Amino acid sequence: MSDNKKWYSLDLGLNNKKESSGTCGCGKTEGSCNSSPKEEELSADEFYEAAINASIGEERHRDGFEQVFDVKMDRRSAFKKLTASLLIGAGAVTTSCSVTTGSDTKEKAQIDWEEQFKGNYKLMTDEEKQGTINRLMRSYELRTHKKINMTAENAAEDVLFGYAFNISKCQGYMNCVSACVEENNQDRNSEMQYIRIHEMKDGEGFKFNKADDNYYHEVPAEGHFYMGTQCFHCDNPPCVEVCPVQATWKEEDGLVVIDYDWCVGCRYCMAACPYDGRRFNWSKPEVPEQEVNKNQHYLGNRMRKKGVMEKCTFCVQRTRKGKNPACVEACPTGARIFGNLLDPDSTIRWVLENKKVFRLKEDLGTEPKFWYFMD
């Protein structure tokens, strides 16, 4: 990012094709938008640098468990843990007091204790990440006698995920919504849904305030068109800025994620999100055991608890394994396109370069990585 910008803009590495794709938010000439204008193609490493600088800037240098958290960990003596727990940590006690017998109970209590006082996932080393997912898997096994498979893959290099939505194609079937609910183990009681499909009247344009996002009639309804919203994984996400405990952050592949165990449930991020992207667990989320999706990722669809924030993660458990998000796969009309923005051969890049794309509320400077277009 060049220094003399007055506002934030998304650096996709689309340097050469900015005009045609219309995705550059900076509105400046080609050259000044570029992090290193002389080169036609950035080398992988340089791009990686530039993308990260653009996204987290200085903060990166302070990141990592060693740099920030270890220091704090030293001071986090057992005594302090104990005090904190006595003051406010009733949770661990209640959960570890469940009545079963023998060593299982002890192990469960041990896991609960360690889980209650583990650090922020964002700042963990890979071993620590592995440690916590092992504990979570074991804990699930102890509780339900069923096994789950949880991973903690980190972001791959040279990947920046983006999404495009074809308004002409969407017919409002909502297969994406139900696929998302099943894939991501969302609370069935409150019928939590990350995706909202807005039904709008033809000829009125994008009148969101007149749209119906909760319809139960047959679709496509005569004289209507449809568009979906969800978390847009903003490149400059206001929700991340405001979180008092860094429980939510942007990963290097552009996904905005939440550590459900670190969130304190203040809902400040919810107030800060201009796109209605976040969902809160107002009560204990429940998923019938046989419906639980057992392929989980720590930052994605693992089971949540009550009182914490969650939202669309672009199905991190699938996309980091090279698959498409569940909504993309489920859509019968092909209205949803997902891919790596840094891969010049990807479909999403083709769409950005060849279609007239736009984003919602661009004036807010949030730089969503979610584009709309029409055939």
Place this chain on the structure above:
Amino acid sequence: MGTFKVFKSLVIDSLDTITKGSKRYHLWMGFLTLVMLIGMYCYSIQLEEGLSATGMSDRVSWGLYISNFTFLVGVAAAAVMLVMPTYVLKDLDFKQAVLIGEGLAVAALIMCLAFVVADMGEPSVLWHMIPGIGVFNFPNSMLTWDVIVLNGYLFINISIPFYILFKHYQNKEAKKSVYVPGAILSVFWAVGIHLVTAFLYQGLQARPFWNNALLGPRFLASAFAAGPSLIILILAIIRSFTAFKIEDKTIKKIAMIVTVAAQINLIMLISELFKEFYAPTHHSESAYYLFFGLHGKNALLPWIWTAIPLNVLATVLLTFNKLRNNLKVLYFCCFILFVAIWIEKGFGLIVPGFIPGPYGKIVEYLPTGVEIGVTIGIWALGAFVFTILAKTAIGIELGELYYKDKNTST
């Protein structure tokens, strides 16, 4: 060691004072305890069921708790309006009022913190927010600023009166060089807590109703009207129930502060209304909802149309010297002003921020019984804390409570 002994004796003596008192006093404290217990019961329901026990939802994600929090920050900040003249400008008139004011600030801050904790979805991991053991997103998140300034302010407002009372308890004069710098600091700090709390909302580009440069200054003006109003009412009560002497002059001076602040507040209100309604844009929808309702949804109308007339009436009455100097009218004005600002800066500020939602969806908010129970319980907690603080302070100031050194030989 000596200091420690004095401290121990102070604790014992004040425990003694707060457990003894007239029948009325016991009734009052018993009543507050009962309300607090009900509040705790409601909170236990909320802990058990989660925040679904409240009226909040994904669409309106902050409600009664955060409203009260916002308002009480203002009340706490207003104590400074009494601190400044007494300590800094050496206006002796205010001397008695100031201890009460600072006690009020402490009680208000305790209520603020209680409201924030009550609003948390996952209070068992609140330690994540403690700097040093958790991860503190400073300076990016305004909420971390708020945590710092509120706790700092609490510390200042506990330590200054404590120092003064501790000295008076031993029948010594409090040293000016010790408390005056603290008092000056607290003056700036008070403005800080209120501005930072306003910035909490003001900084959200997602919510046009809050994202408005006037929000911070208006917070200050309304706080400096509502806070001293409450102090006047409390002084009036203390005057009639205890031997503590408070001059008419003091009350009248505070009334002056209330008046000026209320006038400024009204001017800012007019400016805001002009902006929202002269050339309404999409961003004025929240204001429309608040004042007139949108698409037949009008839950806030009765509230705001109570608040605005009360606010105007109080401001007008206070503006006339004759009326203001009549204590009965003054008390009445203070009361309605307090209520008006509580509505306006609480409910009337927080809820419309979420309505309509980011995509224009209108979902209304009504607090549930549990939520109201917790809220009233926290107010009772505040009153309880304040009564204890005030009773001790008054005891010491009246000389009923002093250090009896058993081995005074020299």
